[in-house]
Amino acid sequence: MSAFVIRRLMQSIAVVMVMSLIVFFGVNIVGDPVDMLINPEADQADIEAAIKALGLDRPAHEQYWYFLVNAFKGDLGSSFIFGQPALQLIVQRMPATLELAFSALFLSVLFGIPLGVYAGLRPDTLTAKTIMSGSILGFSLPTFWVGLMMIMVFAVMLGWLPSTGRGETVLLFGVPVSFLTLDGLRHLLLPAVNLALFKMSLVTRLARAGTREVVHQDYIKFARAKGLSPRRVVLVHVLKNIMIPVVTVIGLEFGGLIAFSVVTESVFAWPGMGKLIIESIQNLDRPVIVAYLMITVLMFVFINLVVDVLYSVLDPRVRLRDMRA
Amino acid sequence: MGTDAPALKVENLETHFFTKAGVVKAVDGVGFSVERAQILGLVGESGSGKSVTGFSILGLVDPPGRVVGGRIEFMGEDIANADEARMQSLRGNRIAMIFQDPMMTLNPVLRIETQMVETVLAHRKVDRAAARARARDALGQVGIPSPDERLAAYPHQFSGGMRQRVAIAIALLNDPDLIIADEPTTALDVTIQAQILHEAQKLCRERGTAMIWITHDLTVIAGLADKVSVMYAGRIVEAGAIDDVLDHPVHPYTKGLIGSVPSRNKRGAPLYQIPGMTPALLNLAPGCAFRERCPRAAPACLEQPAPSEPVPGRSVRCFRPYVEAAS
Numbered sequence: 001m002s003a004f005v006i007r008r009l010m011q012s013i014a015v016v017m018v019m020s021l022i023v024f025f026g027v028n029i030v031g032d033p034v035d036m037l038i039n040p041e042a043d044q045a046d047i048e049a050a051i052k053a054l055g056l057d058r059p060a061h062e063q064y065w066y067f068l069v070n071a072f073k074g075d076l077g078s079s080f081i082f083g084q085p086a087l088q089l090i091v092q093r094m095p096a097t098l099e100l101a102f103s104a105l106f107l108s109v110l111f112g113i114p115l116g117v118y119a120g121l122r123p124d125t126l127t128a129k130t131i132m133s134g135s136i137l138g139f140s141l142p143t144f145w146v147g148l149m150m151i152m153v154f155a156v157m158l159g160w161l162p163s164t165g166r167g168e169t170v171l172l173f174g175v176p177v178s179f180l181t182l183d184g185l186r187h188l189l190l191p192a193v194n195l196a197l198f199k200m201s202l203v204t205r206l207a208r209a210g211t212r213e214v215v216h217q218d219y220i221k222f223a224r225a226k227g228l229s230p231r232r233v234v235l236v237h238v239l240k241n242i243m244i245p246v247v248t249v250i251g252l253e254f255g256g257l258i259a260f261s262v263v264t265e266s267v268f269a270w271p272g273m274g275k276l277i278i279e280s281i282q283n284l285d286r287p288v289i290v291a292y293l294m295i296t297v298l299m300f301v302f303i304n305l306v307v308d309v310l311y312s313v314l315d316p317r318v319r320l321r322d323m324r325a
Numbered sequence: 326m327g328t329d330a331p332a333l334k335v336e337n338l339e340t341h342f343f344t345k346a347g348v349v350k351a352v353d354g355v356g357f358s359v360e361r362a363q364i365l366g367l368v369g370e371s372g373s374g375k376s377v378t379g380f381s382i383l384g385l386v387d388p389p390g391r392v393v394g395g396r397i398e399f400m401g402e403d404i405a406n407a408d409e410a411r412m413q414s415l416r417g418n419r420i421a422m423i424f425q426d427p428m429m430t431l432n433p434v435l436r437i438e439t440q441m442v443e444t445v446l447a448h449r450k451v452d453r454a455a456a457r458a459r460a461r462d463a464l465g466q467v468g469i470p471s472p473d474e475r476l477a478a479y480p481h482q483f484s485g486g487m488r489q490r491v492a493i494a495i496a497l498l499n500d501p502d503l504i505i506a507d508e509p510t511t512a513l514d515v516t517i518q519a520q521i522l523h524e525a526q527k528l529c530r531e532r533g534t535a536m537i538w539i540t541h542d543l544t545v546i547a548g549l550a551d552k553v554s555v556m557y558a559g560r561i562v563e564a565g566a567i568d569d570v571l572d573h574p575v576h577p578y579t580k581g582l583i584g585s586v587p588s589r590n591k592r593g594a595p596l597y598q599i600p601g602m603t604p605a606l607l608n609l610a611p612g613c614a615f616r617e618r619c620p621r622a623a624p625a626c627l628e629q630p631a632p633s634e635p636v637p638g639r640s641v642r643c644f645r646p647y648v649e650a651a652s
Contacts, residue, residue: 218429227417316479
């Protein structure tokens with residue numbers, strides 16, 4: 001097991017290195033921040049001084065080297081706009097985004113798996129067909145539109161739930177969270193459901209497809225031939241088998257949740273990383289963009305690592321194969 | 326439990342599949358009985374309804390299939406009309422089944438221990454430790470070395486033969502009165518097959534377990550079964566004591582089946598085969614289903630032959646049996 005984890009860690013480091021190259025040079029190609037930052041009235045000497053101060057006069061590969069060396073020291077540069085370290089800016093907003101993403105993940109698993117398993121066990125019932133049609137809607141309706149509709153119905157017309165902000169937060173291990181207060185929960189509900197809809201549909205369809213496939217396997221019939229209760233057959237024999245693809249996809253899609261939260265955060269004015277990155281892109285605030293992308297890459301890599309480990313816990317065949325390799 | 330009742334008595338069993346294209350009569354009026362400590366061989370080609378017969382007895386026919394008629398008496402109790410709760414308490418407990426493909430019958434993501442212990446706990450009020458001890462003993466019984474360690478293993482860590490032994494051990498866990506073995510050795514090497522047949526026979530003799538051994542391979546049951554029922558297109562066409570049937574087949578199909586087994590004595594001669602193909606069971610024409618392939622077919626065969634007893638102790642569905650060959 002540990003050899004497996006170490007091997008995956010090495011691969012992860014390689015991925016991060018390659019991504020840092022792509023991200024850094026990619027961002028450097030796009031636009032010239034000097035135009036955005038410096039007063040157009042300024043004279044040439046001022047402009048050059050500003051460029052020098054930002055380090056933009058050096059060749060790109062040299063800039064990358066400084067970036068890399070500093071990154072290892074935990075310094076991803078300072079925002080051109082705020083003057084604060086980019087990392088600090090992002091870390092301040094990260095809890096809000098993570099809270100939103102985890103809530104959405106929780107909702108999609110909580111509802112997606114039971115709905116999918118039910119639809120897989122009784123595919124011909126009206127309920128199953130309704131679930132599957134619903135999941136198509138969840139897939140195809142654009143997140144921002146659903147978000148706006150939810151605001152219109154639940155916040156404007158019915159007035160049940162607030163439409164913007166995080167509401168009241170409390171500190172949990174020094175991190176502000178909304179879900180522990182009633183007001184925070186009320187604020188969290190709409191954006192979390194909005195963000196969850198797509199993933200919920202995905203999980204539902206995966207769980208259904210998995211169930212449909214697994215229930216026809218010999219080992220399920222054998223489990224029934226052993227005289228097990230239908231409950232145990234479904235909850236242990238079927239569920240554990242369908243969890244393999246579900247966990248993989250949930251893990252991989254968790255990164256997607258964070259990415260999609262850009263839209264949801266904008267719609268619901270949720271003060272997270274998504275809003276920050278949109279603003280930074282508009283201002284060509286390179287250090288913040290690079291830092292955001294690097295952190296996202298790190299998160300993806302970490303999630304993948306966790307999924308691989310979880311996967312091997314769920315599927316003993318993977319464990320053995322990888323331990324030998 | 327009635328003391329004189331046979332372990333299993335099936336009468337006129339009908340299992341049909343209601344597909345969109347029509348009704349498939351997979352099992353159509355099948356009957357047989359198995360005494361305790363007796364092994365019945367149920368022989369037939371693929372698609373003749375052998376496995377469906379087995380699943381019908383357990384009440385495990387999946388939709389669109391359904392048992393539509395007949396009587397299934399297990400230890401004197403009619404179980405054809407028993408409710409699901411009763412069937413669940415019999416399955417894996419009094420009636421156990423072993424499946425054809427050992428690579429597919431064990432759940433790949435659960436330990437052998439989990440899969441065995443749950444079978445004990447489903448039927449007995451014992452604690453986990455006792456259930457585990459029972460599982461370990463059962464593994465030892467079917468010849469799996471160091472059963473204590475193997476309990477913690479997953480199915481993929483066993484070979485095919487070993488997996489089938491595990492499946493058999495699971496079948497034995499609750500000391501069933503009847504074991505339905507659905508081609509359990511088809512996927513295995515001959516040497517492993519021989520070992521498993523030996524184990525099966527030993528169990529049957531030692532514990533008085535009745536057994537239905539479903540197979541397409543006559544050579545497998547030749548030395549194993551006490552009696553044999555030959556199935557063709559959902560019906561039993563010939564039934565009798567194993568040696569009698571193998572030595573003097575009376576139904577043209579049985580004769581063809583025995584003739585199809587390659588023999589060492591006729592090296593180099595073209596191998597015999599029954600002409601034609603197994604008929605599709607969907608909308609099967611009335612009359613004897615074998616008549617298209619039968620060398621002795623006659624106009625009378627356009628009607629369905631009823632079971633007769635042309636030779637004592639032999640039940641045959643045929644208008645023109647090879648009686649002269651049997652006498």
